[in-house]
Every structure is written in structure tokens, then in C-alpha cells.
Amino acid sequence: MQTDYTIIGGGVIGLSIAYELLKKNFSVTIFNVTGPTTASLAAGGMLGGQNEFSEPSPLFDLAIESRAQHSVLATELDALTGIDVELIPSGLLKVATQPSDMPSLTQQYQFLTTQPATPVLWRKANEVEPLMSDLGQGIHITGDHQVKARQLTKALTKAVQLLGGTIIAEHVRKINTATLTTDNGHYHYQHLIVAAGAWSKQLVPQLPMYPVKGECMMLRVQRAPRTTIFAADGCYIVPKKNNEVLIGATSYPHQSDAGVTAGGIQSLLTRAIAMMPSLKHAQIIETWCGVRPQTIDELPIIGAISPHIYCCTGHYRNGILLSAITGKLVSEALIGDVNAQQRLAPFSPYRFI
Ligand SMILES: Cc1cc2nc3c(=O)[nH]c(=O)nc-3n(C[C@H](O)[C@H](O)[C@H](O)COP(=O)(O)OP(=O)(O)OC[C@H]3O[C@@H](n4cnc5c(N)ncnc54)[C@H](O)[C@@H]3O)c2cc1C
Structure with missing residues (x-):
């Protein structure tokens, strides 16, 4: 069955977007094959909203807001899944x-x-x-x-499943307009979000990552x-x-x-x-x-690259910290919220392509 949104990547970024979309009653499918170097399972879990900044950055306000959201998220995830993210x-x-x-x-x-x-x-x-x-x-x-990054990933995965999201453990080899290809065949999608972490460039070669x-x-x-x-x-x-x-x-x-x-x-x-x-x-x-x-400019890449394909990646060493605000703003931007779109504008892929 074709869902409203299809996401490639089940690390904290893809999962956070899925979680927020599901809370808004959209249907979501995630394609994810967890690898031995999936960043979300390797992270220190620090929520370094201030530690990570020494000069003005378009990410600073988002980082501070995301850091605060993690306490709310931890409580929400514990209530829904019974998993403690160990904040x-x-x-x-x-x-x-x-x-x-x-x-x-x-x-x-x-x-x-x-x-x-x-x-x-x-x-x-x-x-x-x-x-x-x-x-x-x-x-x-x-x-x-700080949180335990593996616990956060585990809790978000379970939350997505409990809210009705589908997670398919197949490797996406190729994306085209309206279809994606895995080793098992072709799938149609309505709206595609590439959140494949360090592997996003394999799917969208023009991303400078x-x-x-x-x-x-x-x-x-x-x-x-x-x-x-x-x-x-x-x-x-x-x-x-x-x-x-x-x-x-x-x-x-x-x-x-x-x-x-x-x-x-x-x-x-x-x-x-x-x-x-x-x-x-x-x-x-x-x-x-x-x-x-x-x-290459050390800022995430967040935004549409075509009418049906949206990218959300490049969170470098702050993806755990930024996952909460990323999920919230991307889910709002996707449904046309102008304020969210403006806040994400500095990270548009069009600064490169
Ligand atoms: C050692 C280390 C320490 C870190 N410490 C911190 C920290 O303390 N605080 C912090 O905020 N951040 C930290 N980070 C950064 C943070 O972990 C990342 O920014 C974040 O996890 C990125 O999440 P992601 O979902 O984009 O990518 P990932 O977590 O890598 O998830 C992407 C997923 O997509 C899958 N995938 C990729 N391509 C495909 C495909 N074609 N088909 C199917 N599946 C696919 C991958 O296998 C993976 O499971 C650290 C990272 C590392 C490596």
C-alpha cells in the first residue's frame, strides 16, 4: 500500500520525521537497513546546544530549542513505548x-x-x-x-511502529520520479524523504557530502x-x-x-x-x-530537490541534539507551514544545486 510519505533511512533523523508525521495522522513507510556504522547507534548522545557553538550560526537557535524539546520527547517516548532514553x-x-x-x-x-x-x-x-x-x-x-543515543533510536523505532508506521528492512538502490528500487523490486511513493545519513549521496549524487x-x-x-x-x-x-x-x-x-x-x-x-x-x-x-x-559548508541539507523528493541529512556531529527540532520543523514544512519553511531556508539544498 502506498503511504503519504516514504522515508529512506531509519536513524534518528528519518525516525524523528516519521514520528512527527504519524502524530499528525499521515501514513509513513521507512526503508532502513541498519549498518555496522549507523551514526545514531554510535553517538555519544550529548545535547551540546551551547558546547557546539563558538560563533553565530543559523543552527544556534534551533540547537537550543531542540535541546529543550528532548525533555518533552523523553517523557512522551517513555509513556508511549516504555523505553527510557536515559536523559x-x-x-x-x-x-x-x-x-x-x-x-x-x-x-x-x-x-x-x-x-x-x-x-x-x-x-x-x-x-x-x-x-x-x-x-x-x-x-x-x-x-x-545528554541521552543514550541507542535508547533514543530504539524508542523512536518502537514509537513509529506503535503509531502505525511501517519499517521495511530493504536497501534502496535507486530512486526515480515516483518509484524507488530495492533488491526485491519497485515501490511507488507519493512524497519521498531522503534521510540516509552518510549514505544520502549514494541516492542523490549532487549532495556535496x-x-x-x-x-x-x-x-x-x-x-x-x-x-x-x-x-x-x-x-x-x-x-x-x-x-x-x-x-x-x-x-x-x-x-x-x-x-x-x-x-x-x-x-x-x-x-x-x-x-x-x-x-x-x-x-x-x-x-x-x-x-x-x-x-562541505558544515550545515545540514534540508529541503526539496524536486516536487516529490525532499532531503534531510548532513547533521554531522549534532544529529542526536538536532533530531527533535528537525522532526518537528520538517513535518511542518512538508505540509506547507510557512514559518517552518522559513526557519529551514538557510539549509536549503539549493545553496549547492
Ligand atoms: C562517534 C560519533 C559520535 C557522535 N556523537 C554525537 C553526540 O554526542 N551528539 C549528537 O548530537 N550527535 C552525535 N553524533 C552525530 C549523530 O550520531 C548523527 O548526526 C546522527 O545520528 C545522524 O542521523 P541520521 O539519521 O542522519 O543517520 P544514521 O543514523 O546514519 O541513519 C541512516 C540510516 O539509513 C540507513 N541507510 C542508508 N542508506 C540506505 C539505503 N539506501 N537503503 C536503506 N537504508 C539506508 C543506514 O544504514 C542507517 O541505518 C555522533 C556521531 C558519531 C559517529
């Missing part, structure tokens, strides 16, 4: 681990204090988080919380930190439930293979233990990697 109000402490990172940290602090979001504080790092080594002052961003592979690991500790620690060099320590601590992430532009390297894990552990010495006693319980969808 932890840990806040985030951003630190410089080497003197050369201090100017950018200071500049970010100055930028954030001019923005109308949760106040940020310039504080001694090991007073905010007693497990830290003495790294001097850092930026305490009290509003940047590239993959950025990242590795992470999960540790089990005796005593967990209470705050997320984010070093200016990109290494982070995120306290999860049950004394688990997620360490991330490496960054390899233009790589998309599924292997976790010894060098990547060594680099993460060296940097994490230097920031928090007690981690050297932790047990390694899992390592993994994923592929972030990046664009």
Missing part, C-alpha cells in the same frame, strides 16, 4: 588540556555569554568535577545534558563522574547509567569503514586518563565506530 541532566564542562587550546576556549566563553541561552560559568574544573585532574579553569555549561568516521568506547567504573567532560581537542567523557562511562571520539574525514583501530582507542584512552586519572582502573566493555554525515 541525564549532567551538564557539561569544557576544558583546555593544552595551553594552545586556551584562546579558543576563552573566545567560546565570550561568545556564549552574549547569547540568550542558559548562563555559562567560568569555573575551576576540578571543583565542578572532583574526579578531574587539575586543568585550571573551564566553561561550565549547565544546560547541555562526505563521511567522517568516529570511534568510541564504553567503560565500567567504580565511581562515575557527575558531569560530561569535553576537551577542546575533541575527546569527551560522558557519564551514563549503571556506572558506565562513554569515551569518544576520534575523527577521520572521508573514511567510512567499520573497523575500530588500536591507535584510535589508544589515543582516546591516553587523553581521557590524563583528564581523569581514575579511569585507568576502568573495565573496557565495548568499542565501536560510526560515520557522521558531513557537508
Whole structure:
């Protein structure tokens, strides 16, 4: 049966759009084959609405709004699916681990204090988080919380199914006007949304995107930190439930293979233990990697590329954070809401094609 909307990609972006469309009583089919590097299953889960910005960006307001929406979404998903997305109000402490990172940290602090979001504080790092080594002052961003990305993906998947959405585990090989092709045949669609993460370019070759592979690991500790620690060099320590601590992430532009390297894990552990010495006693319980969808101007690509094909991808390292607002605005824009269309205009694919 042909549904109102067909979505390619069942990561947090495709699922969030489906969830919002289903709540508006549209019918939705998702085509998704989960791969070993699906980004939504690999993410740190940080909702870095302020941490991710050091200068004005058309994404800033959306990020702050999305961060706030995650608390509402967590409650909604728990009530509907019984799945806890493990939203932890840990806040985030951003630190410089080497003197050369201090100017950018200071500049970010100055930028954030001019923005109308949760106040940020310039504080001694090991007073905010007693497990830290003495790294001097850092930026305490009290509003940047975090979720468990796999739980969010699982909850959204179940919510979509409970609301009547169909998920078809077939790989889409090709899209044409009005039909798409999988290994099992052709399907007709009315409106198609390409939300295939780092693989979107395989379906829409004119999208100027590239993959950025990242590795992470999960540790089990005796005593967990209470705050997320984010070093200016990109290494982070995120306290999860049950004394688990997620360490991330490496960054390899233009790589998309599924292997976790010894060098990547060594680099993460060296940097994490230097920031928090007690981690050297932790047990390694899992390592993994994923592929972030990046664009050449580092902004997502959201909008129609033809009367029946809409793209929504390129959320790079903030797709978990931005998933809530993306689902809401895209579902509104698709049904003609002018305000949503205007808010998404800076991300139009027509800036490239
Ligand atoms: C290591 C790492 C750490 C990260 N940490 C954070 C973080 O802390 N906070 C944050 O906000 N973001 C983080 N991110 C970024 C975030 O994970 C991504 O931006 C987000 O998950 C992208 O979601 P997506 O739905 O676009 O893509 P994906 O989650 O990759 O989903 C796309 C899905 O589509 C499927 N697919 C692709 N092509 C086809 C096809 N042709 N047919 C069928 N199925 C197809 C894929 O297999 C996949 O399942 C991180 C990413 C990585 C890799």
C-alpha cells in the first residue's frame, strides 16, 4: 500500500520525521537497513546546544530549542513505548588540556555569554568535577545534558511502529520520479524523504557530502563522574547509567569503514586518563565506530530537490541534539507551514544545486 510519505533511512533523523508525521495522522513507510556504522547507534548522545557553538550560526537557535524539546520527547517516548532514553541532566564542562587550546576556549566563553541561552560559568574544573585532574579553569555549561543515543533510536523505532508506521528492512538502490528500487523490486511513493545519513549521496549524487568516521568506547567504573567532560581537542567523557562511562571520539574525514583501530582507542584512552586519572582502573566493555554525515559548508541539507523528493541529512556531529527540532520543523514544512519553511531556508539544498 502506498503511504503519504516514504522515508529512506531509519536513524534518528528519518525516525524523528516519521514520528512527527504519524502524530499528525499521515501514513509513513521507512526503508532502513541498519549498518555496522549507523551514526545514531554510535553517538555519544550529548545535547551540546551551547558546547557546539563558538560563533553565530543559523543552527544556534534551533540547537537550543531542540535541546529543550528532548525533555518533552523523553517523557512522551517513555509513556508511549516504555523505553527510557536515559536523559541525564549532567551538564557539561569544557576544558583546555593544552595551553594552545586556551584562546579558543576563552573566545567560546565570550561568545556564549552574549547569547540568550542558559548562563555559562567560568569555573575551576576540578571543583565542578572532583574526579578531574587539575586543568585550571573551564566553561561550565549547565544546560547541555545528554541521552543514550541507542535508547533514543530504539524508542523512536518502537514509537513509529506503535503509531502505525511501517519499517521495511530493504536497501534502496535507486530512486526515480515516483518509484524507488530495492533488491526485491519497485515501490511507488507519493512524497519521498531522503534521510540516509552518510549514505544520502549514494541516492542523490549532487549532495556535496562526505563521511567522517568516529570511534568510541564504553567503560565500567567504580565511581562515575557527575558531569560530561569535553576537551577542546575533541575527546569527551560522558557519564551514563549503571556506572558506565562513554569515551569518544576520534575523527577521520572521508573514511567510512567499520573497523575500530588500536591507535584510535589508544589515543582516546591516553587523553581521557590524563583528564581523569581514575579511569585507568576502568573495565573496557565495548568499542565501536560510526560515520557522521558531513557537508562541505558544515550545515545540514534540508529541503526539496524536486516536487516529490525532499532531503534531510548532513547533521554531522549534532544529529542526536538536532533530531527533535528537525522532526518537528520538517513535518511542518512538508505540509506547507510557512514559518517552518522559513526557519529551514538557510539549509536549503539549493545553496549547492
Ligand atoms: C562517534 C560519533 C559520535 C557522535 N556523537 C554525537 C553526540 O554526542 N551528539 C549528537 O548530537 N550527535 C552525535 N553524533 C552525530 C549523530 O550520531 C548523527 O548526526 C546522527 O545520528 C545522524 O542521523 P541520521 O539519521 O542522519 O543517520 P544514521 O543514523 O546514519 O541513519 C541512516 C540510516 O539509513 C540507513 N541507510 C542508508 N542508506 C540506505 C539505503 N539506501 N537503503 C536503506 N537504508 C539506508 C543506514 O544504514 C542507517 O541505518 C555522533 C556521531 C558519531 C559517529
